[in-house]
Amino acid sequence: xxxxxxxxxxxxxxxxxxxxxxxxxxxxxxxxxxxxxxxxxxxxxxxxxxxxxxxxxxxxxxxxxxxxxxxxxxxxxxxxxxxxxxxxxxxxxxxxxxxxxxxxxxxxxxxxxxxxxxxxxxxxxxxxxxxxxxxxxxxxxxxxxxxxxxxxxxxxxxxxxxxxxxxxxxxxxxxxxxxxxxxxxxxxxxxxxxxxxxxxxxxxxxxxxxxxxxxxxxxxxxxxxxxxxxxxxxxxxxxxxxxxxxxxxxxxxxxxxxxxxxxxxxxxxxxxxxxxxxxxxxxxxxxxxxxxxxxxxxxxxxxxxxxxxxxxxxxxxxxxxxxxxxxxxxxxxxxxxxxxxxxxxxxxxxxxxxxxxxxxxxxxxxxxxxxxxxxxxxxxxxxxxxxxxxxxxxxxxxxxxxxxxxxxxxxxxxxxxxx
Numbered sequence: 358x359x360x361x362x363x364x365x366x367x368x369x370x371x372x373x374x375x376x377x378x379x380x381x382x383x384x385x386x387x388x389x390x391x392x393x394x395x396x397x398x399x400x401x402x403x404x405x406x407x408x409x410x411x412x413x414x415x416x417x418x419x420x421x422x423x424x425x426x427x428x429x430x431x432x433x434x435x436x437x438x439x440x441x442x443x444x445x446x447x448x449x450x451x452x453x454x455x456x457x458x459x460x461x462x463x464x465x466x467x468x469x470x471x472x473x474x475x476x477x478x479x480x481x482x483x484x485x486x487x488x489x490x491x492x493x494x495x496x497x498x499x500x501x502x503x504x505x506x507x508x509x510x511x512x513x514x515x516x517x518x519x520x521x522x523x524x525x526x527x528x529x530x531x532x533x534x535x536x537x538x539x540x541x542x543x544x545x546x547x548x549x550x551x552x553x554x555x556x557x558x559x560x561x562x563x564x565x566x567x568x569x570x571x572x573x574x575x576x577x578x579x580x581x582x583x584x585x586x587x588x589x590x591x592x593x594x595x596x597x598x599x600x601x602x603x604x605x606x607x608x609x610x611x612x613x614x615x616x617x618x619x620x621x622x623x624x625x626x627x628x629x630x631x632x633x634x635x636x637x638x639x640x641x642x643x644x645x646x647x648x649x650x651x652x653x654x655x656x657x658x659x660x661x662x663x664x665x666x667x668x669x670x671x672x673x674x675x676x677x678x679x680x681x682x683x684x685x686x687x688x689x690x691x692x693x694x695x696x697x698x699x700x701x702x703x704x705x706x707x708x709x710x711x712x713x714x715x716x717x718x719x720x721x722x723x724x725x726x727x728x729x730x731x732x733x734x735x736x737x738x739x740x741x742x743x744x745x746x747x748x749x750x751x752x753x754x755x756x757x758x759x760x761x762x763x764x765x766x767x768x769x770x771x772x773x774x775x776x
Contacts, residue, residue, distance in 0.1 A: 370589030371418070371505055372656060373562045376555035378508065379456050383626060383646065384714055385548050388615055390604025393534045394526060397548065397601060400641055404552040405594050407762065410755040411729045412776045413557040413586060414736040419566035421583035424605045427664060429735035431671045437731055442668045443528035444727060445557065448720050449661050450698040455659055459479060462619025462648040467643045474619050474710075475703045482696045485655045489690070490660070502684030504648040505592065506538055511645045512599040515633040522633070526610020539668030542640040545713040546769050553593045557721070558776035559732055561660035562586070568663075575590065578700065579745055591656030591704070603629050619710040663694045723770065726763040733759065 389397035418429055430437040461477035464470060468745035470477060485673060487541050539614065577585070606613070607629040616622050623646070630642040703713070733755050737746055 372504055372565045372584065372589075373412070373554075373558060374589035374593050374651075376561065376656040376660070377589075378505070378625045379650055380602045380718070380752035381551035381553060382593070382597050383650065384459055384710075385551060386719065387604040387608075387626060387629075388544070389548055390601040390606075391613075391615055392544070392604075392610030393532065393593075394605045394609040396534050399668065400548065401524070401552055401597055401601060402594070404549045405590075405597075406551070407758045408556065408729075410751060410758055411556055411630055411732045412559050412562070412590065412745070414552075414581065414664035414732040414755075415562040416566055416582040416586040417579065418736050418741065419563040419717075419743060420577055420579045421742050422740070423567070423590070424563075425567055425667065425710055426560045426732065426735055427667050427671060429738070430731060432740055433731075433734050433738055435672065438671055438735070440727065441560070441674060441731060444664075444724050445661070445665065445668070448555075448557070449665075449695060450702050450765070451559070451713070451717040451720055453654075453657050453695055453699040454478075454663070454702040455714045456650065456653045457699060458619050458713055459623075460647075460654045462621075462710060463621040463626075463643075463647050463650055465620040465669070466623035467647060475700065475726055478703050479700055481654060482500045482658070483652070485651075486657050486692050488698065489692070490685070491660050504645075507641075508645045508649045508671075509592065509596060511630065511634070511642050512603070512674065515630045516599045516606070518633040522606070524606055526605075527612070529771070530612040531610040532590075536579055536661070539682040540591065541774070543774060544718075546722050547718040550718035550720070550725070553597060555718075556725050556732070558660070559728070560664055560704070561748070564660065564663050564667075584624070592631070602635070603633070607632055615711075617711040619703040622710060623731035624770050657696065658692060660735075661695050662688045665691045680713060701728065704746065719769075723766050726759060726766050726768070729759050729762055 381393075386397075386401065389401070413701055418424070418426055422429070427438065427441070430441050457472055457478045460475045460481055464477050464481065465472065465474065534545075566577075608625075613625075615625055627639065627642055627646060631639050634642070733752075735741075737752065
C-alpha cells in the first residue's frame with residue numbers, strides 16, 4: 358500500500374479508537390491500577406484478545422460488501438435486527454450518560470466550574486449535537502487524528518517518567534485482588550465489559566467505514582480496511598496499559614482512592630500526569646484528557662443517531678428494500694431522544710460517577726455474547742464474498758471467544774441474582 362492510499366484509508370479505525378479510548382481507559386483502567394497495582398494487566402490483555410474477532414468482523418463486512426452490519430443482521434433474519442434494536446435501546450442511555458458525566462467532570466475540574474455535573478453534561482450534549490448537525494462526519498474524521506496522537510504522546514511520557522521514579526507501594530495500603538470478594542468481582546465484570554470497548558462499537562465502525570467512502574470517494578480494499586482497524590485496536594491496547602500503569606505507579610499502595618465524584622476524579626487523574634511530567638504540562642494533559650472524553654461523547658452521539666434510524670427502517674421494510682441515506686429529521690429525532698434520556702438518568706445518578714460507569718459497563722458485559730454471535734453469523738453468511746469470509750482459524754478463534762463470553766455472562770447472572 359502506498360502512502361497516499363494509507364492516508365485515505367485511515368479514519369474509521371481511529372474513530373473506533375476515539376470511541377473506545379474513554380471511560381474504559383481514563384476511568385476503568387486507571388481504577389484497576391490504583392486498586393490492584395499491575396495485577397489486571399493479564400486480564401486486560403485477555404479481554405482484548407477475546408473480543409478482537411467480533412470487532413474485526415465490522416470492517417471486514419463493510420469493506421467486502423459495502424453494507425453496514427445492520428444490513429447484515431437483516432439478511433440473516435428480521436429476528437436478528439429486532440434483537441439488536443432491543444439491546445441498543447436498552448443500553449444506549451446508560452452508555453451515553455456514563456461517557457458524558459466523565460467528560461463533564463473533566464470540564465468542571467479544568468475550568469473550575471461550580472455548576473452541577475448534570476448541568477455541565479447538558480451543555481456538553483447540546484454542543485455535540487450542534488457540531489454533528491453542522492459538520493457531520495467530516496469534523497469527526499479530522500479531529501480524531503489530533504486527539505489520539507496528543508493523548509498517546511502525553512500518556513507514554515507520563516508512564517516512562519513514572520517508571521523511572523520507581524514502583525514502591527506501601528504494604529500497609531497495598532491490596533490484592535480477591536476472587537471471593539463480591540465487590541472485587543463486580544469491578545472485574547465492569548472492567549471487562551468495556552475493555553477495550555462495548556461490542557456495540559463494531560456496528561458503529563461499519564457505518565463509519567461506509568461514511569468514509571461517501572465523504573472521500575475512496576473505497577478501501579479489505580486489506581486496507583483491516584489495517585486501519587488494527588492500527589486503532591493496537592493503539593487502544595497500548596493506551597489502556599498506559600493508564601493502568603499510571604494508576605499503579607501513582608495511586609496503588611498510597612492509601613488514596615479515586616473519588617466517585619466526576620469532577621474530583623478528573624482532578625485526581627490529571628494530578629497523576631503532572632506528578633510524573635511536571636506542573637508545566639498541566640495544560641497539555643488537560644487538553645488531551647478533555648478532547649479524548651469529548652471525542653467519545655461525540656462519537657457515541659453520532660453513532661446512535663446514525664444506527665437507530667437505519668435499524669428502524671430495516672425492521673419495518675421488506676427484504677428487497679434498498680437503504681437510502683438517512684434523513685436529517687430522523688437523525689435529529691434520535692439525538693434528542695438520546696440526549697433527553699441520558700440527562701434524566703444523570704439527574705438521578707450524576708453525583709455517583711462510579712455507579713453510572715459500572716452500570717453501563719456491566720450491561721455491556723452481559724449483552725456482549727449476543728452481539729458476538731450476531732457478528733459471527735453475519736460475516737460467515739453466504740452473501741459475503743467467499744474470499745472475505747473468516748479463515749477456519751479465525752472462526753475457531755471466534756467460537757472460543759463466544760464460549761468464554763457466554764460462560765462468563767451466565768456465571769455473572771447466576772452469581773448476581775441466584776447466589
